[in-house]
Amino acid sequence: xxxxxxxxxxxxxxxxxxxxxxxxxxxxxxxxxxxxxxxxxxxxxxxxxxxxxxxxxxxxxxxxxxxxxxxxxxxxxxxxxxxxxxxxxxxxxxxxxxxxxxxxxxxxxxxxxxxxxxxxxxxxxxxxxxxxxxxxxxxxxxxxxxxxxxxxxxxxxxxxxxxxxxxxxxxxxxxxxxxxxxxxxxxxxxxxxxxxxxxxxxxxxxxxxxxxxxxxxxxxxxxxxxxxxxxxxxxxxxx
Numbered sequence: 001x002x003x004x005x006x007x008x009x010x011x012x013x014x015x016x017x018x019x020x021x022x023x024x025x026x027x028x029x030x031x032x033x034x035x036x037x038x039x040x041x042x043x044x045x046x047x048x049x050x051x052x053x054x055x056x057x058x059x060x061x062x063x064x065x066x067x068x069x070x071x072x073x074x075x076x077x078x079x080x081x082x083x084x085x086x087x088x089x090x091x092x093x094x095x096x097x098x099x100x101x102x103x104x105x106x107x108x109x110x111x112x113x114x115x116x117x118x119x120x121x122x123x124x125x126x127x128x129x130x131x132x133x134x135x136x137x138x139x140x141x142x143x144x145x146x147x148x149x150x151x152x153x154x155x156x157x158x159x160x161x162x163x164x165x166x167x168x169x170x171x172x173x174x175x176x177x178x179x180x181x182x183x184x185x186x187x188x189x190x191x192x193x194x195x196x197x198x199x200x201x202x203x204x205x206x207x208x209x210x211x212x213x214x215x216x217x218x219x220x221x222x223x224x225x226x227x228x229x230x231x232x233x234x235x236x237x238x239x
Contacts, residue, residue, distance in 0.1 A: 006030050010063030012056045014038025016127030017097050018069035019047040024159035034059040060087035068096045076105050083108035095119055100175035102143050102168040117152040118143040121161050135160035143168050
């Protein structure tokens with residue numbers, strides 16, 4: 001890390017998460033030194049203008065902090081493969097964004113002296129600059145070894161999130177909770193809109209939006225007793 005705390009950051013993964021994560025860190029004053037290519041380099045170029053497009057090995061070699069945001073089934077192989085190629089460096093920060101993995105997946109990098117961090121921003125990314133606004137109202141699940149936990153927390157804050165520490169042993173439960181909330185709600189809304197479309201409603205998404213938003217808000221308030229108001233059960237809905 002440089003004397004003023006600013007880092008040279010490399011982004012491995014050009015999907016919805018990595019470039020936005022990089023843009024947020026860039027906005028906090030870090031230097032984005034490279035990003036890997038993806039299926040939509042034009043979109044990535046708009047989010048990270050002027051950032052060199054490099055292969056994963058070169059990104060790793062140039063960076064003080066490497067942010068890995070790749071599909072779940074590619075993460076372990078990527079980390080191990082870069083270790084075999086000499087991509088990881090002693091003292092380098094290696095951060096992944098996958099909610100389901102803790103620190104073990106970064107073991108090949110750690111074996112070569114890298115420092116493991118896991119930071120998962122709890123939003124549904126669109127891959128556009130709109131996500132930068134969403135991050136400012138979001139939380140991030142943070143896992144790191146004790147001595148470097150403040151670094152992981154600080155990075156979460158710098159992208160706009162409120163950090164919440166997740167124990168390494170609890171990452172599986174954390175991931176299941178995140179997956180349940182996102183997958184279940186998405187599928188339920190799809191089913192509901194299909195049924196309303198069958199009933200002749202031309203714009204079922206617009207029709208359902210106030211109802212779904214209110215129902216979710218009440219359910220979330222019920223999950224947090226401190227959010228209840230006037231002593232009324234937040235989960236009660238008069239039908």
